[in-house]
Amino acid sequence: MKILIIEDEVELLISISNFLTRETFICELAESYAKADDKLAIYEYDIILLDITLPDGNGIELLRSIKKHQKKAGVIIISAKNSLDDKIKGLDLGADDYITKPFYLSELNSRIKAVLRRKQFDGTSILTYNEISVNTESRTVIIKGSAIILTKKEYDLLLFFIINKNRVLTKEAIAEHLWEDSIDMADTYDFIYTHLNNLRKKIRAAGGADYIKTLYGMGYKFTDQ
Amino acid sequence: MKILIIEDEVELLISISNFLTRETFICELAESYAKADDKLAIYEYDIILLDITLPDGNGIELLRSIKKHQKKAGVIIISAKNSLDDKIKGLDLGADDYITKPFYLSELNSRIKAVLRRKQFDGTSILTYNEISVNTESRTVIIKGSAIILTKKEYDLLLFFIINKNRVLTKEAIAEHLWEDSIDMADTYDFIYTHLNNLRKKIRAAGGADYIKTLYGMGYKFTDQ
DNA sequence: GGGTATCTTTAGAATTCCTTTAGAATTGAT
DNA sequence: ATCAATTCTAAAGGAATTCTAAAGATACCC
Structure with missing residues (x-):
């Protein structure tokens, strides 16, 4: 919802x-x-x-x-x-x-x-993108039929991507959404790299395609194109 | 209604x-x-x-x-x-x-x-999840055929979990439902840990599976998956 | 192609969160 | 009023996550 x-x-x-x-x-x-x-x-x-x-x-x-x-x-x-x-x-x-x-x-x-x-409304809320689907009630992520386990940050990141699929997301935008309390840490975004890497690894391991595309110098985009 | x-x-x-x-x-x-x-x-x-x-x-x-x-x-x-x-x-x-x-x-x-x-709930007021069943009229809990004795808080907790099975419940949500009168205690949720621990122990002792899953940093979920 | 900026990956330190235990405080029962 | 049970508080220890740092890889620009 x-x-x-x-x-x-x-x-x-x-x-x-x-x-x-x-x-x-x-x-x-x-x-x-x-x-x-x-x-x-x-x-x-x-x-x-x-x-x-x-x-x-x-x-x-x-x-x-x-x-x-x-x-x-x-x-x-x-x-x-x-x-x-x-x-x-x-x-x-x-x-x-x-x-x-x-x-x-x-x-x-x-x-x-x-x-x-x-x-x-039926209450449940399931977001889907090709073989990936996210149930926001149980906070489960299913890829090709089997569940994968994500940490909080990885889950938040994936959800943010799926909600904004096909849109360019700058690191700043991601940081703001996932770390809204402390936006002043804005000198480096190393932590995003780490979580992104972990998320990509887990999606890859579950057989999901690499939907998180890097746009050099701009940000990232979740898309199958 | x-x-x-x-x-x-x-x-x-x-x-x-x-x-x-x-x-x-x-x-x-x-x-x-x-x-x-x-x-x-x-x-x-x-x-x-x-x-x-x-x-x-x-x-x-x-x-x-x-x-x-x-x-x-x-x-x-x-x-x-x-x-x-x-x-x-x-x-x-x-x-x-x-x-x-x-x-x-x-x-x-x-x-x-x-x-x-x-x-x-089907009129009989008996909620069941696999080998666990709760009779809300007599407030009794049966695991694998034999009754277990719970305190009020443990019972309320279990009931809340079973009613919301497969949903993520944050500590805040649990606190609000079980202690709705006094929400101002919101700086720590230690008491939940204690009751949760006691409940888990009793379920375990009765041979019930560990359905109360911890989602680190998010909350808890009652599920067999 | 060399140089620079940006990104990926890894490993481990720091932090946060959770479990468990024991006992104090509170509540309810006799 | 006393005793037993329950609930809450506090703290130690452990576990998982998050963040930091640094080395290697890749893309961009000249």
Whole structure:
């Protein structure tokens, strides 16, 4: 299940993301409407969490556009305690639920589950690319029918690749997604090399093709072409 | 799903009802035992929320009568914080769960879901995974034909694992489900290690396989694969 | 082709996380 | 009120992962 979180308080954004990732959701983050717009143009999401009181634009507008272009997504509005108007407008415009700050992450979680249930998603979430498939609930990776065992970082890396298949991923982008807390280590990316190598080795050992292509000087791309 | 809410504080009654209606339950309300009796005589419910401390009569009596005449219904007891006796009596009398005032509606919601989930397991309320089977009515666990004795925490842990078999459960998720009241203990999860260890030991001693797999850095998973 | 920058691979150090044990604190039962 | 059982805390030791470092390989540019 793929979730887009639109929230300008970066701390809250990160903590929501960490929490939902632990709940086996795949999260993408946007701390401004501009970034949200970019993501919304490219991907489809199952759930969109929208802080309607962001400083840089009109949340109601964004919601309207979401309902138009991402019809399948469930939308949960995050709003400050007093902005009751927004709540009502939001629900009128077709948001599926709302939650007021501050909230417990567990409450957010149960609301997401409820929305998904109402939308009648089947719950399991399996991503596939040719002979490789990843089950995000059991965190298992199957290659040619048999499971391979990955460490956390290897799994995160592979998932990030599969979600972004056929797109160039710079080392910086990878580092940001996998090590979001400490981005300031940016002088060297040696650690990526190591994990990448381990991941490639394990995929190779299981008979999977070498989908992780190196683009010299640019980054990497997960593709069969 | 049809829910009967028995609660004398009318404001609370209404707000529970509104919330659960949004969650797509069908709610009926009773603000006294007399009214509750009337409803219970006519309809069948899936869930009955029972405030056991109502002024106009003996809640324990009503519960007894519910268990007799509405066998299919799951019963969740609402009680004031200090009336521990009622809690215990309630559970002894076959209530499926209890919740103390004040509570978050989302918590009530997840408890309702949990009770429904437990009830839905083929009606018999016996969960099985290979040689392990759990009877949620008698709260007994059978491994290879013979019963093992678990403490409450060990039992809850095992049940949580079996309900979520083949899913990765993070320590945070486990803590939230088993210790939902006090989430602020979140700096360490040592207590999980202890109970997990005890549970594993007992399963092992009874000849059960080691289904509780550790996923280093991620959590745990109950599976035979 | 030589030189430089970038990437791959390996090995081991450092770190983080998990298991286990023992005992203290708490809870419940008699 | 006392005793027994359960739950939680703390700490030692072990295991797995992650990171660092460095040598070798490859691609790019002139």
